[in-house]
Amino acid sequence: MCGIAGVFASRKSQPIDSQTLVNMAAMMNHRGPDNYGYCNPADMGVGMSHARLTINDLNESRGRQPFWLDGGQTMCVHNGEFYGYQRIRTDLAAQGVEFISKSDSEILPTLFRHCGINETLKQLRGEFAFSLYDEREDCMYLVRDRFGVKPLYWTQTQNALIFGSEVKVILAHPDVTPELDSEGLFHQLIQVMVPGTTAFKGIQQVEPGHMLRITRQDGRLNVETHKYWDMDFPVIGTRDTKADDYYIDGVRRELLEAVQLRLNADVPVGCYLSGGIDSCAILGLASQYSQEPLKAFTISFDNADYDESEIATEMAESVNADQEILTLNADLLYNNFARTIWHTERTIYNTLAVAKLMMSQQVRHVNYKVVLTGEGSDELFAGYPAFRQDMYLHGMEGLDADQAIEWRRSLETSNALFKGAMLPKEEYASADLDSKIGFTPSCLQPWLGCSDHARQLIHPEHRKNLVDYEPGTAIASKLDSHYLTQRHPLDKAQYVWIKTMLEGQILTWGGDRVDMANSMEARPPFLDHKLAEFAVQVPPHMRIRGSKEKYVLREAMKGVLPETLYKREKFAFMAPPAHTDDAKWKKLKALLNKYASRDQVEAAGLLDADYLESLVTKQESDATEVSDKVQIDAILNHALGVMILHHHFIERDIPTYAYEQAQSMGWVV
Incomplete structure (x- = not known):
């Protein structure tokens, strides 16, 4: 279990900055505090990083990712678990395959080398998200498990596709500008999301049971989406x-x-x-x-x-x-x-x-x-x-x-x-x-x-x-x-x-x-x-x-x-x-005052301050029906959440914050 991140440039000649990859890993240190790694070979236009939480194979050096195998032809990072991997390892070992770790993650590049991406996906059982780069086809795959237990986000800039286990990981890249778009904002307020979307403009999710196949052609990236499983x-x-x-x-x-x-x-x-x-x-x-x-x-x-x-x-x-x-x-x-x-x-x-x-x-x-x-x-x-x-x-x-x-x-x-x-x-x-x-x-x-x-x-x-x-x-x-x-x-x-x-x-x-x-x-x-x-x-x-x-x-x-x-x-x-308990209501109101005061709401330009105040007033009225209070409680939580998102990700300089995080952990290259 861990966090993954990476950059796939539109041209092989485009260098991938090492510190940026490490900063992206540092932003998700909570996902993998036990170790980290990165890989960005020269003249490849691809780089990946990884923050590791040791669950299987506790040896830090053997299980470190990214894996860079096949004499430098396959690079991958993996988040999650592949169950039943011991049987797959045994079958591959019988064919003469040698493994460098006891990690379940290592079966991924080995299976890919032997049977290709489609057959590999059929054999993988568990909760996972991974990226895999194949130098022979100059192709990057981004894959998410069948139900979406593990997250995987991505966006495109002018010169690259950037991916990570969390949105903040992508925002740590200096070429990505954080912005809440109108449709994403609307769905934050009604709870239910459009599959594959986020609150942030241009940042998408790989949908469950799907993979992206990204290739380069004449300095441009071609992104194909393929479904490999569904209910x-x-x-x-x-x-x-x-x-x-x-x-x-x-x-x-x-x-x-x-x-x-x-x-x-x-x-x-x-x-x-x-x-x-x-x-x-x-x-x-x-x-x-x-x-x-x-x-x-x-x-x-x-x-x-x-x-x-x-x-x-x-x-x-x-x-x-x-x-x-x-x-x-x-x-x-x-x-x-x-x-x-x-x-x-x-x-x-x-x-x-x-x-x-x-x-x-x-x-x-x-x-x-x-x-x-x-x-x-x-x-x-x-x-x-x-x-x-x-x-x-x-x-x-x-x-x-x-x-x-x-x-x-x-x-x-x-x-x-x-x-x-x-x-x-x-x-x-x-x-x-x-x-x-x-x-x-x-x-x-x-x-x-x-x-x-x-x-x-x-x-x-x-x-x-x-x-x-x-x-x-x-x-x-x-x-x-x-x-x-x-x-x-x-x-x-x-x-x-x-x-x-x-x-x-x-x-x-x-x-x-x-x-x-x-x-x-x-x-x-x-x-x-x-x-x-x-x-x-x-x-x-x-x-x-x-x-x-x-x-x-x-x-x-x-x-x-x-x-x-x-x-x-x-x-x-x-x-x-909050409406069920006076202490909880006071705490919610205190948070609204801290993050969603009239001045803050008007400055952010995301919410209507007058209507937000009217909802608070209605929630405090004894004449409001309980079912209405349930609904308003949810809406107030969403409104508060929108303003906290703005505080965390729009007002803050995320790339600088990510570098400071890397520095604090000694992750400077």
Whole structure:
């Protein structure tokens, strides 16, 4: 686990500055504090750098990247983990291949040399992002894992393509000017992002399951985008009809293997543990493979409506886990809000991101570097209330009258805390999403429903650029019709969530960015692509049965989960919003005064100061409905986040700051 960066110039004769590469690595020292390396051969027009967190092969000299192999024909840097790499190494060794390290990363250039990029990608299993340069074709590849667990950003300047694990790494290059563009700003205020985009003008993400192939021609760069994997739900009518046990046994088998693979490390591995069945299932399965009690890390909130620690403790005790509970209050959540935005590089609607950052800090405090997590379960097995709503509205086949009544009742009464955030406060429809999908997925409606607020909150100069802009249209344009046509409504809803909320939120400010802020690697077994390829075959009625979500997973985990958890309804994991607690509201207002005063807002030219003040006033009114307060709380967090982004990345001279960071660590070349 680590951070990667690099530059690919438009001409081979263009030198790549060594100190710039080192500065880029220094900007992500939190991702890899154990070592660093860089490589920029003369007359190649390519350079890469790497900040290393040692997980596999703890020998600092052997595992150092970039790898520069094949007599100088292949250069690569890798972030993440390749699982099952031992088998690949054994197979290659039988063909006479010699390795210089015990690192999983070294299989990448070796596989590429033997079978090319397409066959290599088929053999890679895990969470990863990498760059690979092939001198024979004078070609650079940028590749991101199938779900986007690991980040990879890129931009083009006049003379080069620049990439890195974080936006700040790219901004450390002196040829990149930081700017928040109108569309990116708009999406920061409504939470949901257009796949592949960022808040920053000209800076994009390699999309999950995609690779970029970059070549040089006559002093110009040619960038081709290729998809190598996607969630391929079967066309309606093509699923084989199997007995329930086939799917239950299959989920258990595939998840067991995914967990077992992710326990492999040269350092201790712990587990995140909430009160949901996802993390509890992971802890239960992992405990079966461990001879010693596993370490379990739990977040506790000072609000009983949002706290799950009691149920998590029941699970920890059932497997004799050594549980660490971190209790978070207003001071801890809001005192670390700005630090969290530095790492997420995008706004957050809820302080859950701060809570996750504080938890990863606690994990490192007790000398752990790796945890298994439960992310991805809801995406594979339809665990969110929005999925149940879409299946009820658009996929009622298979339900009798009593089931339909029960389902409607459950939708009206469950998860009331999250109305306006997790569930739409009122219906919102996008014509282009309706056209491509057949309906506007419920998971997008709460955020698209904030569009009117966002248009009024955005600065008039940016508002002019958005007169004809429709966020649903922009999102629809990035969804692949091939994987939506003739699919069941539940399949469509899950596919859209995976392409938007999973990658842009859960795996970003709820995952990698706040985990790696404290040099901690999180491994999500549910996002193993072999498990996912089995999960798409599970019929809708086995994912949601009546009003019970994740039915197939619950049945697969019988005997692993305590009875309380087996029967428990899905509860969205969120931190208590500011409006629920006077202390939290005062802390949020203090942050708004610090970063988003009228003078600061007007000087930045990003937000409308009058409308921001009106939202604060409305939030303090007793006449404002609770569902409105939930929505306004999210919008205020986004507005605060926008101003902190401006503070961190626009007002600050990032290249100079990066060099100062390198100097402070002795990374001067």
